[in-house]
Amino acid sequence: MGAAAFVRLENITKRFGTFTALDRINLDIAEGEFLTIVGPSGSGKSTLIRLLVGIDDVTSGTISLDGTRIDTVPANRRPTCMVFQSLALFPHMTVGQNIEFPLKLRKMAPDARRARALELLRLLRLPESYYAKRITQCSGGERQRVALARALAFDPRIIVFDEPLSALDYRLRKTLEKELKDLHARTGKTFVYITHSLEEAMVMSDRIAIMRAGRFEQIATAEQIYSQPVSRFVASFMGEVNLFDLNGSDWGGLPVKLSPQAQAAVAVPPDWRGAVMVRPELVRFLAPDETADFTLNGRLHAEYALGSRVQYTVQAGDTPVIVERPFEQRLGSRSGDPVRLGWDAGAVHLIAEVAHGTA
Amino acid sequence: MERLERRLGFLSALPIMALLTLSFVMPLLVVAGFAIMPQKVFSLAHLPDFSSFRVIIEQGYYRSLLRSLGLAFLTTTILFVICWPLAYGMAKVFGRFTLVITLAVVMLLFVSENVRLFGWNLTLMKGGLLEGHMRAWLGTGFESPLYGWPVIVFGMVYVYLPFMLFPLAQGISLVPDDARLAAADLGAGRWRILFQIEMPLAAPGIMVGCLLTFVLSAGAIAEAKLLGGRSVVVLTDDVESAFTFGQNWPLGSALSLMLIVIVALLVLVPISRIDLDTLMGRKR
Numbered sequence: 001m002g003a004a005a006f007v008r009l010e011n012i013t014k015r016f017g018t019f020t021a022l023d024r025i026n027l028d029i030a031e032g033e034f035l036t037i038v039g040p041s042g043s044g045k046s047t048l049i050r051l052l053v054g055i056d057d058v059t060s061g062t063i064s065l066d067g068t069r070i071d072t073v074p075a076n077r078r079p080t081c082m083v084f085q086s087l088a089l090f091p092h093m094t095v096g097q098n099i100e101f102p103l104k105l106r107k108m109a110p111d112a113r114r115a116r117a118l119e120l121l122r123l124l125r126l127p128e129s130y131y132a133k134r135i136t137q138c139s140g141g142e143r144q145r146v147a148l149a150r151a152l153a154f155d156p157r158i159i160v161f162d163e164p165l166s167a168l169d170y171r172l173r174k175t176l177e178k179e180l181k182d183l184h185a186r187t188g189k190t191f192v193y194i195t196h197s198l199e200e201a202m203v204m205s206d207r208i209a210i211m212r213a214g215r216f217e218q219i220a221t222a223e224q225i226y227s228q229p230v231s232r233f234v235a236s237f238m239g240e241v242n243l244f245d246l247n248g249s250d251w252g253g254l255p256v257k258l259s260p261q262a263q264a265a266v267a268v269p270p271d272w273r274g275a276v277m278v279r280p281e282l283v284r285f286l287a288p289d290e291t292a293d294f295t296l297n298g299r300l301h302a303e304y305a306l307g308s309r310v311q312y313t314v315q316a317g318d319t320p321v322i323v324e325r326p327f328e329q330r331l332g333s334r335s336g337d338p339v340r341l342g343w344d345a346g347a348v349h350l351i352a353e354v355a356h357g358t359a
Numbered sequence: 360m361e362r363l364e365r366r367l368g369f370l371s372a373l374p375i376m377a378l379l380t381l382s383f384v385m386p387l388l389v390v391a392g393f394a395i396m397p398q399k400v401f402s403l404a405h406l407p408d409f410s411s412f413r414v415i416i417e418q419g420y421y422r423s424l425l426r427s428l429g430l431a432f433l434t435t436t437i438l439f440v441i442c443w444p445l446a447y448g449m450a451k452v453f454g455r456f457t458l459v460i461t462l463a464v465v466m467l468l469f470v471s472e473n474v475r476l477f478g479w480n481l482t483l484m485k486g487g488l489l490e491g492h493m494r495a496w497l498g499t500g501f502e503s504p505l506y507g508w509p510v511i512v513f514g515m516v517y518v519y520l521p522f523m524l525f526p527l528a529q530g531i532s533l534v535p536d537d538a539r540l541a542a543a544d545l546g547a548g549r550w551r552i553l554f555q556i557e558m559p560l561a562a563p564g565i566m567v568g569c570l571l572t573f574v575l576s577a578g579a580i581a582e583a584k585l586l587g588g589r590s591v592v593v594l595t596d597d598v599e600s601a602f603t604f605g606q607n608w609p610l611g612s613a614l615s616l617m618l619i620v621i622v623a624l625l626v627l628v629p630i631s632r633i634d635l636d637t638l639m640g641r642k643r
Contacts, residue, residue: 055540076543088541092559102545154545 006031006190007052007158012061014047021047023214025061029158029192034184036193036201038237039211045194048211049160052192053080065157081156085163087147089135095121095146096131102154120149123186125179141172148180152187161193165200177203198237202226210234227279228349235277235351240311240322242278246350251276254317255296262293265345274352280311280324282347285331285339292342296321300337303330314339387619393612401608411613420597420610424617427594430508431577434515438523438572439565441516446527446564451536457528464521472518476585479514480505483586506588514582515575522571530564531557570626577622594618 005028014022021044029035037045050056052063054075063071070078081102089098099117108116118128124145130138138146144164151159161180165173181204184191195201201208202222209219210233218230229235235243245252248270258266266276278294286292298316305311310330313320321341325331333339395407398414415421449457467475482488485503494500504510534557542556558565576582580595589596594614601611 053544055544074543075540076546076548078544080544082541082544084537084541086535086537088535088537090538090542090556090560092562101542101547105546105551150545 005029006033006066008062008064009048009052010062010064012048012051012063013059014044014051014056015059021214022051025214025216027209027216027219029190031190032188034181034191034193034204034206035209036195036205036207037209037211038195038198038201040196040237043211044214045211046162049082049162049192049194052158053082053160054078055082079157080160081151081154081158082160082162083147083151083164085166087143087164089143089147089150091135093135094131095126095133095135095138098135098146099149099153101150116153117149120152123152124149124183140168141176144168144176148183152189156189158190158192161191163195166195173200174203180204198225198239210237229277229351232275232351232353235275240280242280242283242322243351244276244278244319246272246274246276248272252317252319254319254321257295259291259293259345261345262348265293265348266350268350272352274350277349277351278343278347280322281309283321283323283341283343285323285325286342288340290342293345294343294348296341298339298341300331300333300335300339302335314341316341390612390615390619393608394616396609396612398609399607411609414610415613415617420594420614423592423594423597424614424621426591427577427618428621430512430515430593431573431579434512434519434576435523435569435573437512437516438519439527439569442520442523442527442568446524447531449524449528450531461525464524468521473581473585476514476518476581479517480585483510505586506590508587508591511582511587511591511593514586515579518579518582519572519575522575523568526564526568526571527561528564530561530568533564534560566629570629574622574626577618 007027007029009025009027012022012025012027013020025044025048037048039045047056051058051071054070054073058071061071062069065079070080090101093101096114096117099120100113103113103116114131118131121128121130126142126145126149130142130146135143135146147164165176168176177200180191180193184204193201193204198208198210205222207219208222208225210217210225212233218225218234220228225234226238229238232243235241244254244256246266246268248268268274284290284292286295296316298314298321301313301315301320303310303312305327306324308327309324310327312323312325312331314323315321323341389403392403394411395409396403396405396411397408398410445460449460453460480487483503483505484490485500485505486494487503490500490503504513538556538560539552542552547555578595580593580599583591583593583596587593598611598614598618601607601614605611
């Protein structure tokens with residue numbers, strides 16, 4: 001994604017009074033990209049996109065689009081459009097009037113407006129009869145589509161999404177996530193999406209930017225974030241993973257036995273401080289004659305069914321080790337049974353402890 | 360069970376219904392009855408004729424009716440224009456300061472309308488608070504603005520301000536901030552947002568505020584009396600003199616009835632089209 005920047009945010013700082021919401025942010029977005037910004041509440045992700053569309057002004061720094069500065073352009077003249085968390089549909093207008101709102105502002109002829117609105121309804125798989133429906137008559141998922149159609153009618157260079165799916169139930173959200181990804185592919189527009197769910201980000205995005213306390217922790221593809229998180233924060237944001245404190249050759253009291261390959265994989269300078277990450281699905285239960293680069297004896301603690309997968313916790317040291325495997329490969333063992341765990345040298349990822357904010 | 364509830368509801372509404380019938384419906388019926396009596400009678404025991412309405416047309420009483428409605432319309436328009444920004448501030452901008460404004464406006468209501476209008480009279484009259492001081496200090500005075508229709512409108516705007524302000528603020532608070540931001544984001548300018556987003560979404564509040572002020576100022580009498588002197592005759596003046604000096608109850612009743620019918624039509628049509636529940640913040 002190193003191509004010439006389509007959108008470039010440089011040194012963006014936003015303060016509200018004495019509170020710094022964004023602290024010297026830099027971000028390049030490529031044309032046609034689906035970028036998702038993920039972070040916990042209060043990390044500054046909403047603030048960032050409000051600056052991008054012009055609802056709020058930057059305290060310092062610049063935003064440019066195709067090399068032209070846009071941070072001084074007012075929201076109503078910026079070629080950006082936002083799909084709000086609340087969707088912000090106009091309840092006193094019909095679906096058609098909502099979609100045509102930006103077209104009417106451009107003084108498009110009524111016939112052309114109507115044709116475009118119907119075309120967008122089709123694009124979003126809504127029946128044409130919805131044109132005359134009131135917003136209050138539409139369901140949550142339908143409103144979502146109308147909001148999207150309205151944003152597309154504006155024909156912005158960038159569409160920004162502020163957690164529009166967060167209020168919907170799980171199944172509808174899953175469907176719409178896929179539809180959104182599909183829509184992105186069909187329209188070729190640049191999408192900037194924010195969410196607090198990394199799972200949601202993984203489904204849709206080309207790239208994911210993880211935010212924490214007004215700064216980016218990591219900006220990378222889903223795969224890179226999944227397998228090589230740069231910090232404990234990113235690693236733990238990914239869901240449940242094994243993070244073992246590593247201090248020289250001490251694994252935080254965990255009785256791990258290492259093969260020569262394993263020793264090479266976790267060889268660190270004596271003053272290095274940090275953690276070893278092992279993904280639960282890469283940890284295996286070993287048969288008595290089986291070997292692995294890393295081996296560990298412990299006792300089975302609990303079993304949790306996670307749908308298509310099963311999760312086990314194994315008590316070995318102070319921290320329980322998490323193991324996950326497909327549901328069909330459930331273990332016959334009971335709680336308290338002795339087990340031997342193992343994983344390969346390739347399964348470990350080292351996360352160096354760094355002072356926060358230098359990522 | 361539901362039947363029982365309905366019965367109980369009816370029973371508990373009985374006392375207030377009886378009171379309203381006696382104190383509100385009956386007098387109205389009496390007024391309506393007198394309106395069709397011959398001129399200058401003092402009982403309802405006469406054959407109805409419609410002479411009062413002929414008198415209203417022939418002697419030009421309809422002019423004061425039009426004057427009253429015109430002044431009420433002007434008052435409502437002026438109130439809407441000056442209250443909108445203030446109400447907007449109260450609903451969206453001022454935060455805690457809103458309470459100060461609310462208290463200040465409500466406190467006005469603690470003093471009787473007549474006393475406050477009389478105060479304005481003393482302030483504005485020739486040799487009064489303003490003109491008197493000016494003449495004493497600068498040597499020249501000015502013509503008193505009293506005794507003309509503009510000062511009557513001024514008085515009504517002053518007296519009925521709270522009745523426009525609070526419903527408007529309530530209506531504006533119904534406009535979601537996101538809708539305004541989204542409209543701007545989609546390319547709308549300030550005026551367009553005002554006319555196409557904010558005003559339609561605040562419509563219930565606008566409607567209630569305008570109706571209250573229109574009805575109150577169409578039936579107002581104190582402003583015309585205390586500030587307008589007798590230079591501008593509004594309908595309520597005519598009603599009063601028909602009942603008192605004129606000793607012509609049927610004429611007074613017919614004039615009242617006309618005002619009641621016209622105002623009722625103007626009010627009932629819009630009120631049937633808005634949902635008061637949304638204004639009260641209740642979900643449908």
